[in-house]
Amino acid sequence: MTTFLIDTGTPRRIKAPVMQTQINGMASPAEARIRVRHFDFFYADAKVLHGITMDIPDRQVTALIGPSGCGKSTFVRSMNRMNDIIPDAHGEGVIEIDGRNIYDGGTDVVELRRRVGMVFQKSNPFPKSIFENIAYGLKIGGVRNRRQLSETVEKSLRRAALWDEVKDRLNDSAMALSGGQQQRLCIARALAVDPEILLMDEPASALDPIATTKIEELIWELKENYTIVIVTHNMQQAARVSDRTAFFMLGRLVEYGETNTIFMNPREKMTEDYVTGRFG
Amino acid sequence: MRYATRRKIVSRVAEALCAVAVLLALLPLVLILFYVLKEGAGALNLAFFTQMPKPVGETGGGMANAIVGTLILIGLAGVFAVPIGCLCGIHLAEYPETRFSSVVRFAADVLNGVPSIVVGIFAYGLVVLPFKRFSAIAGGVALGLLMIPIVVRMTEELLRLVPSGLREGALALGATRGRAVFTVIVPAALPGILTGILVALARVAGETAPLLFTSFNNRFWSLDVTQPMASLTVQVFTYAISPYDDWHRQAWAGAFLLVMIILALSIMARLAVRRLERMNRG
Ligand SMILES: Nc1ncnc2c1ncn2[C@@H]1O[C@H](COP(=O)(O)OP(=O)(O)O)[C@@H](O)[C@H]1O
Ligand SMILES: [Mg+2]
Numbered sequence: 001m002t003t004f005l006i007d008t009g010t011p012r013r014i015k016a017p018v019m020q021t022q023i024n025g026m027a028s029p030a031e032a033r034i035r036v037r038h039f040d041f042f043y044a045d046a047k048v049l050h051g052i053t054m055d056i057p058d059r060q061v062t063a064l065i066g067p068s069g070c071g072k073s074t075f076v077r078s079m080n081r082m083n084d085i086i087p088d089a090h091g092e093g094v095i096e097i098d099g100r101n102i103y104d105g106g107t108d109v110v111e112l113r114r115r116v117g118m119v120f121q122k123s124n125p126f127p128k129s130i131f132e133n134i135a136y137g138l139k140i141g142g143v144r145n146r147r148q149l150s151e152t153v154e155k156s157l158r159r160a161a162l163w164d165e166v167k168d169r170l171n172d173s174a175m176a177l178s179g180g181q182q183q184r185l186c187i188a189r190a191l192a193v194d195p196e197i198l199l200m201d202e203p204a205s206a207l208d209p210i211a212t213t214k215i216e217e218l219i220w221e222l223k224e225n226y227t228i229v230i231v232t233h234n235m236q237q238a239a240r241v242s243d244r245t246a247f248f249m250l251g252r253l254v255e256y257g258e259t260n261t262i263f264m265n266p267r268e269k270m271t272e273d274y275v276t277g278r279f280g
Numbered sequence: 281m282r283y284a285t286r287r288k289i290v291s292r293v294a295e296a297l298c299a300v301a302v303l304l305a306l307l308p309l310v311l312i313l314f315y316v317l318k319e320g321a322g323a324l325n326l327a328f329f330t331q332m333p334k335p336v337g338e339t340g341g342g343m344a345n346a347i348v349g350t351l352i353l354i355g356l357a358g359v360f361a362v363p364i365g366c367l368c369g370i371h372l373a374e375y376p377e378t379r380f381s382s383v384v385r386f387a388a389d390v391l392n393g394v395p396s397i398v399v400g401i402f403a404y405g406l407v408v409l410p411f412k413r414f415s416a417i418a419g420g421v422a423l424g425l426l427m428i429p430i431v432v433r434m435t436e437e438l439l440r441l442v443p444s445g446l447r448e449g450a451l452a453l454g455a456t457r458g459r460a461v462f463t464v465i466v467p468a469a470l471p472g473i474l475t476g477i478l479v480a481l482a483r484v485a486g487e488t489a490p491l492l493f494t495s496f497n498n499r500f501w502s503l504d505v506t507q508p509m510a511s512l513t514v515q516v517f518t519y520a521i522s523p524y525d526d527w528h529r530q531a532w533a534g535a536f537l538l539v540m541i542i543l544a545l546s547i548m549a550r551l552a553v554r555r556l557e558r559m560n561r562g
Contacts, residue, residue, distance in 0.1 A: 114454035124445035127468045137453035193453055
């Protein structure tokens with residue numbers, strides 16, 4: 001089981017000491033950027049998330065793993081209220097970001113989504129130019145100044161490690177980029193509105209290994225400035241990129257803790273079976 | 281081995297059948313073009329495009345007023361039908377479950393099935409009677425009413441084809457729903473919508489019945505949309521039922537031109553799609 005981590009390749013950087021052991025996902029509130037308490041989610045009458053309680057720390061990468069259909073996507077999409085657009089779906093409980101429950105009546109969802117960026121499994125560049133894709137979030141936010149737009153476009157593309165590949169063709173269609181480039185474009189597009197939190201739902205699952213490596217390296221760099229939650233069904237990936245890992249099963253949070261612990265010394269038998277590939 | 285030969289034979293036969301089907305579909309088009317050209321070619325000359333109709337008995341003359349009239353009429357139809365049709369289509373695609381949507385859908389279906397002459401009568405009652413005169417506007421309204429259901433349905437279906445990921449991408453960046461529709465979803469469907477509009481224009485360009493008592497006809501040069509206006513279809517109809525050989529030839533020439541205009545609109549639709557698709561795909 002230990003070989004699991006060793007053959008993952010990419011050397012892991014030294015991490016700042018993370019939280020102490022926590023009971024059922026809770027950490028000391030000071031470090032938590034996102035606090036989830038007893039969160040349930042329903043699609044019509046079907047309850048797909050059951051009493052999720054966990055703290056997601058600031059400027060770290062938190063991976064959500066678990067078998068397909070266990071509610072990982074539903075959970076990340078709850079954190080920017082992306083599920084609001086699904087008819088008859090609703091969440092109950094508390095998800096606090098910076099101390100405010102985003103499910104409160106008064107929440108400005110548009111504002112929330114600008115602060116909590118999202119990258120999807122299937123890259124979804126708009127059928128517009130590369131420039132227009134990155135500038136989109138700013139433009140709908142009312143920025144018109146050409147210079148400011150250009151600067152942000154460049155900065156975002158640099159952060160997403162895409163600038164050198166596209167700087168000479170910013171006015172070309174984004175649809176002409178390769179799959180991996182499109183996904184980095186989508187990351188750049190999310191970064192352009194200057195979010196604090198970045199949600200990624202299997203961002204590399206449709207990419208080849210080289211493109212995947214690029215995305216993973218990018219995630220490593222981004223976590224210096226962003227709080228990242230990444231869903232992945234690839235356990236090596238979770239082991240490579242994340243500081244903390246949460247294992248979901250049938251809509252329940254089974255175990256949550258430091259990634260090393262989850263992979264090498266899990267508390268639950270179910271977690272161990274899953275991370276060692278015995279099922280799922 | 282034997283299986284492979286069999287497979288090849290089946291494939292050949294299928295290909296041949298397809299080719300025959302294509303020919304059968306193309307044959308009427310070619311025959312129509314050929315026949316109309318053969319009959320109308322004699323009268324199709326520069327004068328046909330530049331001159332006004334001559335009085336009975338004098339040979340020559342053209343249909344300049346009817347050509348321009350048809351273009352103005354379908355232009356007016358587009359002006360009336362495109363905004364209404366597109367907005368209704370957007371509403372249907374975005375809020376398919378609302379009461380208003382079921383009303384719009386029903387109305388579009390009914391309107392689609394109404395014979396064009398009845399639509400003409402309706403436009404007559406709506407525009408001609410109150411203003412007490414035939415006018416190009418009335419003709420444009422009649423043609424526009426015929427266009428609306430086509431535009432509504434096309435817009436709705438094309439918007440539905442836009443991948444939902446684009447909408448989510450826009451919403452995730454803080455776009456409101458309406459914003460996402462108008463800045464991402466509609467632009468993504470635009471090539472198709474434009475084609476739909478051109479196809480709808482081509483369809484109503486060939487209408488005669490609804491124009492008979494709306495834009496009526498005009499023997500003179502007129503660009504005044506509040507006055508009766510000549511159109512190719514009505515002119516062809518008038519000439520075709522006349523007893524004069526010269527007018528019959530003119531009618532054929534008019535018919536040929538009409539077919540060409542419709543063909544041109546269809547080709548434009550094609551080109552528009554290609555250009556926009558290239559932009560979208562990169
Ligand atoms: N839009 C939806 N409507 C109804 N049920 C859904 C919808 N999306 C997901 N589900 C159900 O919710 C459960 C969790 O799905 P999901 O969050 O997508 O899981 P994961 O991302 O872990 O594969 C599954 O049983 C799935 O069938
Ligand atoms: Mg999922």
